[in-house]
Amino acid sequence: MRRLLGLVLGGTLALTGHATAADPSFWKNEWPATDFSQTSLDSWAEVISGGPGKDGIPALSDPSFLPVAEGRGIDAREPVITVDLDGEAPRAYPIRYLTWHEIVNDRIGDVPVAVTFCPLCNSALTFDRRVAGQELTFGVSGKLRNSDMIMYDRETQSWWQQAIGTGIVGEMTGKTLTSLPSWMESYDDFTARSPDGLVMAEPAWNRAYGRNPYRGYDSSHRPFLYSGEMPPHGIAPLVRVVRVGDRAWPLARLAEAKELREDGVVLSWRAGQASALDSDFIRDGRDVGSVRVRDADGKDLPHDVMFAFAFHAFWPDGIWMLD
Template structure:
């Protein structure tokens, strides 16, 4: 399997979509393109790699926190907690190259996902009714966000909103699980009994960032939509809870914000995965937790401002003014 294209190479090879899905039917013969919420097919673009060109992972292996020697303390991981189960950390150094991990924690089948172009890290319950879905990477983008697909029905899913957009399961919403990105040392300090996903058996330069300097770019990659309002920079990280977004610079300055029934907290200690050529050398962007008034973790996302505006155009910007 060939290596994932670097950001620069992908930029030069990315293909525009056709104005209708006939362009993809040879690649997706089992997808029901007649059932869809897409009204403008030009929104769908190829990111460069073909279907499964970015190989999603299934049946990941784990090691004890104390056994992990490859990952630096500031490297980002996605923390997933399921009641009654040992905490699990999914390193971004692996998800950068695979984007989806299909796993099962206890009796809960989960999909842990990361879209580098939107900085969106979300974890979903893979159950839809009586089905358990297995997700792959379609190679398509919409508003620069990964389009996933499920192997059972070949339906397409928008990662940022966890919703089916093409095929049999169009309109179906996945259940979002509480999870968050933080530095590995922060995970290990809080969960010394936790486990960490082991390095996959793929030939990838794990620990390197193929999207070097992306989060300091002035414009997003493969995005032609509107820029965010209120002069918010398009590549600024925002904390999304439902249809509300808090700019990261506001939270980083305040360290804690209590608004609208939620408590957002920020602490230093997490490197950007989209800055330096080596992830651990990335600048510190901090780690965010979101809880309710009782202290329970809430589902949320830390994504770029342009992506929030693209998928929640009527969303509320929590600017604190």
């Protein structure tokens, strides 16, 4: 597989994949307030370093927004994460920013949200930041499990698995974040449907926004920083699947059909969204299309468009919705 370069610290950082010692006594130096006596992990060896340390990839909080009419510099094909909550203006969070920050802590009306993107799994999920009556603020731990980002909350220093929204280490072990409906689509689709919507403004960080530090990743034969079991049914590990609950539809099947109605779920696909993990510049990525997932009444449902290996890693008994 092609060597991946991450420009996550403003310079060039080679993501070598060397694991930090899987030992809480070692991690205590960096995480003195984390309660390592509480964990759902079978083995500490499941956790490895992704390269940067704690907050080496800086999460964002309270971002600024612009009306879409004033948005500049975002190509029509570039992917954004759309969050459209009842009674509020739809918001677009460009992947050109989330590639470098991975988490945005925001508030939409009265709802505190965490908009997240893990490039190594192509997992884009939005969560309600309230857990058991407490509002949390999330950061990037620098740790990975099954190649997926481990988040942490600043209030309890607990670790959270991004792909499943569940606490895995610390006081919040076993707690689950509420997933909110959101989806990835092209910026052109967002602006056409939401002319009165808002787009997140460029953060005030020195980052190469619009560049893809994971060039060619979604054309690789094997996932990066992953040693787990590969998907069944001859499915390539880095093809995209649409996950709804514990079910996964291969994106290629949906793209061919354009719409699928199965198990009470309506999935639709349309062309026009660039892959964020293909070319040097996100705007030049090949077309992977945009997905919407709704119930039979047309209500948007929480879902993820992730790589097949990640679905199998976190849902080993999951259902594959094949032809």
